[in-house]
Structure formats: C-alpha cells, structure tokens
Amino acid sequence: MSPKSNRLILFCVAAAFLISAAALTLSALDENIVYFYTPSELDKSEIGSRSIRIGGLVKKDSININGLTTRFVIEDATSQQTVIYTGVLPDIFRVGQGVIAEGKFENKFFRANTVMAKHDERYMPREVAEKLKEQGVWQGEASR
Amino acid sequence: MIVELGHFCLVLAFVLSLSQSVFPIFASNSNFKQLHSITLRMSLLNAFCVALSFMSLIWAFIVSDFSVSLVAEHSHSSKPMIYKISGTWGNHEGSLLMWILILSIFGAGLALTQKTMPISQKSLILGIQGSIGSAFLAFSLFTSNPFKRLSNIPLNGNGLNPVLQDIGLALHPPTLYVGYVGLSLAFSFAVAALLTNSFDKNWARYMRVWVQIAWCALTLGIGLGSWWAYYELGWGGWWFWDPVENASLMPWLAATALLHSVIVVEQREQLKSWTVLLAIIGFSLSLLGTFIVRSGLLTSVHSFASDPTRGLFILGILIISIGPPLILFAIRGPKLKTDGPLVLVSRETALIANNFLLICAAIVVLIGTFYPIALEVATGIKITVGPPYFDATFNPIMGLLLIIIGIGPFMIWRQGLTPKAKHIWTISVGISLLTTFIFIQANTSLSIGALAGISTVTWLGATIICGLVIKVRTLKRNSKSDFWQRLIRLQWGMWVAHFGIVIFLIGALGESVFKNESVARMHIGEEIQIGAEKAKLKSIFTRAGSNYEALVATLYIFDGQDNHIGTLYPEKRIYPVERQTTTEAGIRHELTHDYYAVLGDGNQTDGYTIRLYRKPFVSWIWFGIILMASGAAVSALTKFNNHKKSLKALQS
Numbered sequence: 001m002s003p004k005s006n007r008l009i010l011f012c013v014a015a016a017f018l019i020s021a022a023a024l025t026l027s028a029l030d031e032n033i034v035y036f037y038t039p040s041e042l043d044k045s046e047i048g049s050r051s052i053r054i055g056g057l058v059k060k061d062s063i064n065i066n067g068l069t070t071r072f073v074i075e076d077a078t079s080q081q082t083v084i085y086t087g088v089l090p091d092i093f094r095v096g097q098g099v100i101a102e103g104k105f106e107n108k109f110f111r112a113n114t115v116m117a118k119h120d121e122r123y124m125p126r127e128v129a130e131k132l133k134e135q136g137v138w139q140g141e142a143s144r
Numbered sequence: 145m146i147v148e149l150g151h152f153c154l155v156l157a158f159v160l161s162l163s164q165s166v167f168p169i170f171a172s173n174s175n176f177k178q179l180h181s182i183t184l185r186m187s188l189l190n191a192f193c194v195a196l197s198f199m200s201l202i203w204a205f206i207v208s209d210f211s212v213s214l215v216a217e218h219s220h221s222s223k224p225m226i227y228k229i230s231g232t233w234g235n236h237e238g239s240l241l242m243w244i245l246i247l248s249i250f251g252a253g254l255a256l257t258q259k260t261m262p263i264s265q266k267s268l269i270l271g272i273q274g275s276i277g278s279a280f281l282a283f284s285l286f287t288s289n290p291f292k293r294l295s296n297i298p299l300n301g302n303g304l305n306p307v308l309q310d311i312g313l314a315l316h317p318p319t320l321y322v323g324y325v326g327l328s329l330a331f332s333f334a335v336a337a338l339l340t341n342s343f344d345k346n347w348a349r350y351m352r353v354w355v356q357i358a359w360c361a362l363t364l365g366i367g368l369g370s371w372w373a374y375y376e377l378g379w380g381g382w383w384f385w386d387p388v389e390n391a392s393l394m395p396w397l398a399a400t401a402l403l404h405s406v407i408v409v410e411q412r413e414q415l416k417s418w419t420v421l422l423a424i425i426g427f428s429l430s431l432l433g434t435f436i437v438r439s440g441l442l443t444s445v446h447s448f449a450s451d452p453t454r455g456l457f458i459l460g461i462l463i464i465s466i467g468p469p470l471i472l473f474a475i476r477g478p479k480l481k482t483d484g485p486l487v488l489v490s491r492e493t494a495l496i497a498n499n500f501l502l503i504c505a506a507i508v509v510l511i512g513t514f515y516p517i518a519l520e521v522a523t524g525i526k527i528t529v530g531p532p533y534f535d536a537t538f539n540p541i542m543g544l545l546l547i548i549i550g551i552g553p554f555m556i557w558r559q560g561l562t563p564k565a566k567h568i569w570t571i572s573v574g575i576s577l578l579t580t581f582i583f584i585q586a587n588t589s590l591s592i593g594a595l596a597g598i599s600t601v602t603w604l605g606a607t608i609i610c611g612l613v614i615k616v617r618t619l620k621r622n623s624k625s626d627f628w629q630r631l632i633r634l635q636w637g638m639w640v641a642h643f644g645i646v647i648f649l650i651g652a653l654g655e656s657v658f659k660n661e662s663v664a665r666m667h668i669g670e671e672i673q674i675g676a677e678k679a680k681l682k683s684i685f686t687r688a689g690s691n692y693e694a695l696v697a698t699l700y701i702f703d704g705q706d707n708h709i710g711t712l713y714p715e716k717r718i719y720p721v722e723r724q725t726t727t728e729a730g731i732r733h734e735l736t737h738d739y740y741a742v743l744g745d746g747n748q749t750d751g752y753t754i755r756l757y758r759k760p761f762v763s764w765i766w767f768g769i770i771l772m773a774s775g776a777a778v779s780a781l782t783k784f785n786n787h788k789k790s791l792k793a794l795q796s
Contacts, residue, residue, distance in 0.1 A: 006488050014500060021504050021541065025511060028536035029529065036526035053528065067665050068753060087663055088744035088755045091716070091725040 034102060039079035044105055054081055054110060055100040063095065074101060085112040093117050147212055150200025151291035154241075157193040157248070158281040160186050164251075164274030168267045183267040183274075184255040190277065191245075191252035198232075198245045201290050205232045210301055213292045214238065220303035220721050222691045230314035231304045236454070237290035239317060243434070244280050246318075246325040247273065250354075254329060258350050265336060265347075272332035279461045287454050303721040306692070312372030320365030320392060324430040326358025327399060331427035334420040335469050338476045343416050348409035351423075355406055356780035359399045360773045366392050367769035378727035378742045380757050382655070382765060385531045390513040391433035397506040398426035401499040403776070408495050411557055415496070416480040421473055422499070428466045429506070435462055436513075487559040494552030501545040508537045539593070546600045546649075549642055550607040553635075564614050572606035594657045601653060605646040612639060637782065641775025648768025654737075654761030661758075667751040675758045676704050679712070679741070684752065692717045697743045697752065699730065714743040714754070738762045 036053045054074055062073035069086045083101045093099065093115065103112035164186045171179035201214075205228050210216040218235045219228055233239040251273040254266065284290070333351040337343035369392070374382040383389060402422040408415045435458040486492060512529045520526055550572070554565035580599040583590060590598075615634060623630050660675040671680045682698040699712040712730035719726070730741040737760045744753030 006486055009488065010486070010493070010496070017500075018504070021508070021537070024540070025508055025537050028533045029511070029515065032530055032533035032536070034528045034530055036528065065750070068663060088742060088753050091727055093745075 036100075038076045039074055039081040040076050042079070042081060044108075047105060049104055051102065051104050053100050053102045054083070055098070056081075058093070058095050058097050058099055060095050074099065081110055082108070083110045083112050083115075085115050087113075087115075089115055090117040146200045146203050147209065147291050147293070150197040150204075151289075153193040153197035153200070154281065154285060154291070157190050157197065157244075158278060158285060160190040160193060161248075161274045161277035161281055164190060165271050165278055168264075168271035171264070171267060180263045180267040183270050184263070187248070187251040187255045187270045187274065190274070191248040194241075194245045194248045198241055201238060201241060202229055202232045204291075205229060208301065210299075211293055211297045212290075213294045214290050216294060216298050216301045218304055219301040220691070221300055222721065223304060223309070224690050226311070226314065227304060227309045230311075231308070233317050234304055234308045234313050237284070237288045239321075240280070240284050240288055241290050242318065243321055243325060244277065244284060246321050247277050247280065247328060250325060250329050251277070254354075258353075261346075261350055265340070268336045268339065269329070269332045272335050273328065276328055276332070276465065279464065283454075283457050283461065287457050300721075303719070306717065306719040306722055306724050306726045307376060309691075309719075310372065310376055312368065312376060316365060316368040316372050319361050319368055323358050323360075323362025323365045323399075324392075324395065324433065326354060326361055327395060327423075327427045327430050329354040330358065330399075330402060330423040331465075331469075334423035335472065337420055337480070338469070338472045341476060341479060343409070343420065343480050345410055345413060348406050348419070352403075352406045352410060353780050355399065355403050355423075356776045359396075359403050360776035360780065362392070362396050362399055363769060363773045363776065366396060367766055367773070371766050374762075375729055375731055376726075378729045380661070380729075380740055380742070380755070380759075382762065385512070385534045387513050388433075388437050390509050391436050394506050394509055394513075395426055395429040395433060397502045397509070398422060398429050401502040401506075402426050404495050404498050408492055412492055414486075414492060415499075417473070417477040418499070420477060420480060424466065424469045424473065428462065431458065431462045431465060435459055489555060489561065490559050491552065491555045491557045494548055494555050497548045498545065498552065501541055501548065505538055505541045505545070508541065509534070512537070535593075539597075543596060543600055546604050546645070549645065550604045553638065553642070554607070554611060562611075562615075563618065568607055568610045568614060571610050572603050575606040576600075576603035590657065594653070597649070597653050597657075601646060601649045604649075605643070608639060608643050608646065635779070637775045637777075637779025639775070640778060641772045644768045644771025644773075644775055646768070647764050647771055651761045651764030651766075651768055655759050655765065658760045659757060659762075661756070663753070663755045665746065665751040666754050668748075670751070672754070672756060674701075674739075674756050677709070677739075677758065678702050679739075679754075679756055681752070681754065682711075684748075687715075689717065691721065692719045694718070694728070695743065697730070697741070697754065699741050699754070699756070701732070701739055710739065712739055712741040714741040716743050733763055735763070736761060 034051055034053055035047075036055060037047075038056050039054065042054070056074040056076045059073035059075045059080060062071075064071040069084060070089060071082065071084050073080050073082050075081075083103075085101065085103075090099075097117050100116045101110065101112035102114045102116070103110055105111075164183055167179045167183045167186070170176050171183070203209075204212045204215050205219055206225070208215065208219060208221045208228070210219075214235060214237050218238075219231050223231065231238075233242045251270055254273070255270060258266070330351060333347070333354070337347060366389075369389070370382045373379070373384070402419065405415050405419045405422055409419050435455065512533050516527050516529055551569075554562045554568060556562055576599045579602040580595055583595065583598055612634075616631065619630055619634075620627055662672050662674045662679075664670075664672045666672065666681040668681055668683060671678050678701075680700045680702065682700050684695065684697050687694045687696050694715045694717045696713050696715045699714065700708055701710045701712065703709050710732045712732055714730035715728040717726045717728060718724075727742055730743075732739040737758055740757040740759055742755040744755065746752030
C-alpha cells in the first residue's frame with residue numbers, strides 16, 4: 001500500500017469516527033439535559049416525566065419526616081411545590097435554606113432522588129439566589 | 145514587618161518577571177549576548193522572591209496575624225497548626241500566590257538543569273515563562289493582594305470552611321498546581337519553537353521531561369482530589385462529573401496526548417506542528433480550569449468567594465495567552481510540518497490514534513461542561529448536564545482508547561509488529577472471553593456496558609502481562625551477562641503506567657458495577673443487611689475534637705457467619721467558630737472492598753439515618769493512579785539519566 005492510500009484510510013476512519021462521536025454526543029446531550037425551575041415557573045404539562053431540578057427555599061413548618069422519607073415544600077415568592085425524598089438529607093437542610101431537588105413528577109408530587117444544599121451556611125445555590133433576587137424575596141447574605 | 149517584606153518581595157518579583165520577559169528580546173541583538181545569562185539568573189532570583197513572599201504569608205497564618213485581611217477572613221486562632229499552614233492556600237489570594245510560586249520554581253528548575261540546551265533557547269523559554277509570571281503577578285498585586293492590611297484588627301478570625309480542614313487541603317491543591325503550572329513550561333517550549341522556527345528531536349527531548357513531570361503531578365493531583373472527595377464529602381462516590389473536576393480532566397487529557405505525541409517528535413520527527421498545538425491547548429485548558437473555578441461561573445465545593453473582576457482578569461490572561469500563540473501557530477505551524485511516510489501498522493499510527501481519541505474525549509467533556517454556561521448566557525435557560533451524558537459519550541471513547549493501549553506497544557516504529565504480538569493478542573482475547581463468560585454465568589443481570597468494560601479491561605491486562613513475560617523471556621534467551629542491564633532498559637515507565645490504568649479500571653468497574661448500598665433509620669441495637677454482611681448500630685456518643693464537637697456512631701460489621709469483622713465510626717461534626725456541620729464518613733479499607741458509612745440526622749427516639757455502602761475494589765482506583773504517576777516518574781528519571789550518560793560519553 002502506498003503512503004498516500006494509508007493516509008486516505010486513516011482520514012476516512014477518523015472522519016467516520018468523528019461523525020459517530022458527534023451524533024453520540026448530540027443524542028446524549030438531548031437525553032440527559034436537566035432543566036432548572038423555581039416553583040412558580042413549573043408547568044407540569046410541559047415537563048411530563050422528564051428529570052428536572054427545582055430550586056427555592058424550604059418553607060417554614062413544612063418538613064415532615066417519616067422514617068427515611070422526608071416531605072417538604074420548596075417555595076419562592078409566589079408558588080410552592082411539595083417534594084418527597086427518601087434518603088439522607090444534606091447536613092444543613094433546614095427551614096429557610098436554599099435547596100435544589102432533582103427528580104421527577106409523580107402525579108402532583110415531586111419525587112426527588114437527590115437534594116442538594118451546600119456545606120457553607122452563607123452559600124446559596126447560584127441559580128436559586130439569582131431567581132430569588134429577580135423575584136425580590138432575597139434577604140441578602142445570611143448574617144453571621 | 146514580615147508581611148511588608150512579603151509584599152515587597154512580591155512587587156520585586158513582578159518587576160523581575162517583567163524584565164525576564166523582555167530581556168531575551170534585546171539579547172537577540174548580538175551586542176547584548178550576556179542578557180541571556182542574566183535572564184537565567186533573574187529567573188532564579190524571581191523564584192527566590194516569590195518563595196520569600198509565600199513564606200511570609202504562611203508566617204502570617206502561623207502566628208494568626210489578624211491585621212492581615214486574608215488571615216482574618218480565613219483563619220482562626222483555635223485551628224490546629226497544620227490547617228493554619230495549609231489554610232494559606234485554602235482561599236483565592238493564597239492559592240494564586242502558590243500558583244505563581246510553582247510557576248517561578250519551574251522557571252528556576254529549567255534555568256538550573258538541561259545545561260546542554262543552547263542558552264539563547266533557554267532564555268527565550270524563560271522569557272515566555274516570565275511573561276506568564278508577570279500576568280499572574282499583576283493579577284495578584286492589583287486584584288487579589290494577599291498582604292492587604294485591615295485598619296480595624298479583629299480579635300479573632302472567621303475560621304476556615306470545615307470541609308477544608310483536612311490533610312487533603314495540604315496535598316491536593318499543591319500537587320494539582322504543579323501539574324497545571326508544569327504545562328506552562330511545555331507551552332513556553334512550544335511558543336519558543338514557533339518563534340525560532342525550530343523544533344527538532346533535541347527540543348522534543350528537553351520538552352518531554354517537563355511534560356512527564358507535569359503529567360505525573362497532574363495525575364496525582366486529580367487522584368488526591370478524588371480520594372479527598374471520597375472520604376470527606378460523604379457522598380460515597382469518587383468522581384461526580386462536577387464542572388470543576390472536568391476542568392482538571394480536560395488538561396489531563398490534553399497532557400496525556402502531548403506526553404505521547406512528543407515521543408513521536410523525539411523518535412521520528414513527525415507530528416511536530418500538532419505537538420506544538422497540543423502544548424498550547426494543554427496550558428490553555430489549565431488556565432481555563434483556573435478561570436472557571438475562580439470566576440464564580442460555577443457552583444461547586446471549589447468556588448472560593450468569587451468576584452467578577454477576578455474572573456475577567458483571568459479571562460484576559462487566557463485570551464492573551466491563547467490568542468497570539470494560536471495566530472503564531474497559524475502562520476508558522478505549517479512550516480514545522482514534516483511529511484514522512486506513514487504506515488498503517490506502526491507505532492506512529494497507534495500514537496496518532498491515541499491522540500485523536502484523547503482529544504475527542506476532551507472535546508466531549510468540554511461540551512458537557514460548557515454547554516450549560518453557554519446556553520444560559522445565550523438564552524437564560526438554566527440546565528445541568530449530568531453523569532449519564534458523560535457515561536454515554538466519554539466511556540465509549542475511552543473504551544476504544546483501551547484497545548489502542550493494548551495494541552500500540554506491540555507495534556514498532558516505521559513499520560511492523562514486535563515478535564509474537566499476534567500470539568499475545570490471541571491469548572489475551574481468549575483470557576478476556578473466558579473471564580467475561582464466567583462473569584455472565586455468575587451474575588446474569590450485568591449490563592452490556594459493564595460486560596464490555598470487564599472484557600476490555602481483562603484483555604488489556606492480559607496483553608500487558610503476556611507482553612512483559614514474553615519480552616523478558618526473549619531477553620533472557622538472547623542475552624548473557626548483560627541481561628540485567630538490558631532488562632532495565634525496557635520501557636518500564638510505559639508498562640507501569642499502562643498497568644496502572646488496568647488497576648484503576650478494576651477499581652472503577654468494581655465500584656460502579658458491584659457496589660451495595662443500604663439506607664435505614666436505625667435505633668441502637670438494630671441491624672441492616674449490606675451485601676452478604678450486616679451492620680449493627682452499637683452505640684452513639686459525643687466526642688470533643690480540637691476545634692469541633694462530634695456525634696459518633698459505632699457500627700459493627702458482621703459477616704455471614706455472625707463473626708465481628710470490623711467497626712465503622714461515622715461522625716457528624718459541628719464547628720462552632722464557622723457554625724457549620726460536616727459529615728465524616730466511617731470507612732474501613734480492605735484490599736478487595738471498602739465499607740463506607742455515613743451518619744445522617746436523627747435522635748434517640750426516632751433513630752438515626754445511616755447510609756452504608758460496600759464498595760468492591762474501590763481503593764484500587766488510587767493504587768492505579770499511583771502506578772500511572774510512578775510510570776511517568778520512572779520514565780522522566782530514566783530519560784534524564786540516559787541523557788546525562790550520553791552527554792558524558794560525548795564529552796569524554
């Protein structure tokens with residue numbers, strides 16, 4: 001085989017590979033994107049059974065623990081969403097804390113498979129902070 | 145006083161760096177030849193100044209000088225000494241200073257070693273290093289001065305984020321930074337090669353050692369980070385596809401490609417322009433990593449108090465350091481091209497495939513990491529791209545790469561295979577099929593992906609072991625008294641590193657495919673099942689730590705025959721100064737599996753939430769990483785020695 005045809009073969013293999021990698025990447029992106037909403041932005045008909053993230057503050061007196069399952073309400077300025085979560089909650093999960101719950105809708109409940117809140121008490125998930133600022137319910141950095 | 149000295153040294157280092165970056169330009173004029181050697185000395189002086197400056201900052205942390213704003217914000221007098229010291233770089237300003245320190249040490253390292261390199265080349269490389277250094281020193285002095293004093297001196301400091309109060313902080317960032325910054329030297333080599341239009345075997349040989357050192361440190365740094373995340377965060381995993389992890393993975397992939405392509409230049413004088421481009425990309429990716437960690441664009445355990453001007457400054461450095469070299473590359477790069485004959489069955493082709501796959505993997509990670517940011521900037525829609533994306537794209541590409549790793553070492557330069565290569569492959573395929581079959585028989589619920597992983601890893605492991613056995617046997621047959629000398633000259637660095645990949649993958653596969661997990665709310669005396677074993681909550685007690693209070697659970701692990709095989713002590717710590725709670729996982733390491741327990745919330749009456757994992761082979765992940773890094777270290781050392789020897793032979 002001449003060096004030229006070798007190069008051609010290599011080039012074709014590389015091109016074929018690139019095309020399939022690109023196709024794989026696009027389909028994987030399409031399937032695995034998780035959108036972020038605050039309770040007031042939720043439109044269940046649009047979301048269906050997709051996996052999404054909901055962010056907001058944990059509503060006062062809404063935490064209800066039963067064995068391993070916790071039921072709580074995430075709220076923003078105008079709306080609320082009940083979340084059901086089974087498992088270990090983050091260390092600083094508490095009332096008034098900014099949290100993000102990732103999961104799916106089951107009827108009118110949101111079943112979360114992960115609940116995130118950060119270790120730092122000053123910390124507020126960035127998405128939550130921005131949305132809350134937009135809605136005017138942001139109370140500023142937690143006082144120390 | 146010491147703080148002012150540190151500040152002064154930093155300013156001095158800035159001036160030195162600036163002159164270090166312009167002197168080589170003047171030195172090209174033949175009247176100022178001595179400027180070359182002055183540049184070398186300046187890089188030593190520069191490193192000395194930055195080191196003094198860094199040490200005075202450490203001093204301020206050790207003596208808890210709260211008149212320094214940085215110390216007041218990030219330290220506390222009750223903190224144990226080790227965390228006072230490591231807290232120096234547990235914040236933006238201090239870690240930036242450490243970055244600069246490592247940069248200047250690399251410069252000084254080049255000035256002191258590789259004596260055979262023409263001094264004009266060396267000073268040019270140091271000049272480019274100096275310009276990177278000046279940019280970062282300006283960044284430090286003008287936007288993030290670590291020595292800023294407070295007019296109202298507080299009685300005590302704010303303390304350090306408890307998650308960072310760990311030995312991990314003393315090890316992970318310095319090692320990772322050596323890796324990141326080490327790539328700057330490869331970058332400077334590449335830009336100097338473009339400026340002087342010369343890039344040959346010798347150049348590649350000088351450059352290769354630095355790439356190997358950087359790669360070794362980067363590998364260890366990422367490994368340390370994942371180990372730290374594993375035991376400290378209490379999430380039970382070791383890699384989360386967090387954007388900041390990705391930010392370190394991308395330069396690692398580029399550096400791995402560079403590590404291999406520079407060999408092609410050294411051996412065959414091919415892939416020159418590609419290697420130059422890779423060196424530029426590699427360092428750009430480490431700058432990008434720094435940028436996204438510091439800019440506050442991402443939320444992560446790594447984002448320190450962020451500030452948009454800082455992000456913009458790094459973005460500026462990034463654009464300046466990528467832009468001109470890329471333009472230079474566009475003009476000069478093609479001239480470096482050498483069109484040698486390329487044969488399909490050759491080591492070169494395998495290494496090209498390696499580079500191609502690694503870069504594809506880096507692009508896939510890049511898309512997954514930056515797509516959410518780009519989408520948000522463009523449309524305001526907030527999304528995240530989770531682990532399933534990376535599993536679906538990154539893993540298959542890496543799977544193909546594993547096949548190349550099993551094939552490439554048995555191909556020789558120019559054309560052909562090593563003796564018995566086909567035998568080795570056939571035997572390995574047999575072993576792999578047999579192993580996969582055994583796994584299918586033992587456990588019918590394994591996914592296709594898991595089976596593909598198992599068979600590829602077994603195949604790769606078998607090729608390496610068979611290959612080495614056959615190599616050593618042939619060597620023994622063909623050599624007499626010089627057997628040991630020839631044995632040492634085998635490419636042990638490569639074999640060790642490649643075998644490290646196998647060990648790493650056994651750990652990664654074992655952890656992801658065969659792990660058991662149980663969560664329960666337990667009262668004292670209750671038991672839960674985990675795999676074939678069970679765990680019993682024996683007691684809960686409180687314990688006073690050095691600067692925290694801990695709630696500790698005692699969990700006894702029993703095997704199937706009710707024998708007590710170990711005890712786990714997961715903790716929940718409350719740090720009063722920082723007013724934060726952290727989780728300390730209770731881990732029992734065994735060679736073939738770890739038990740891992742996390743204590744959640746609870747009380748005596750309702751019971752405590754306990755999460756328990758059994759993770760097969762998980763510690764092999766880090767054994768593998770250590771082997772990979774050792775491979776690079778061995779290779780760098782032997783290259784260095786061989787080089788010295790050949791020099792001595794030349795001189796005598």
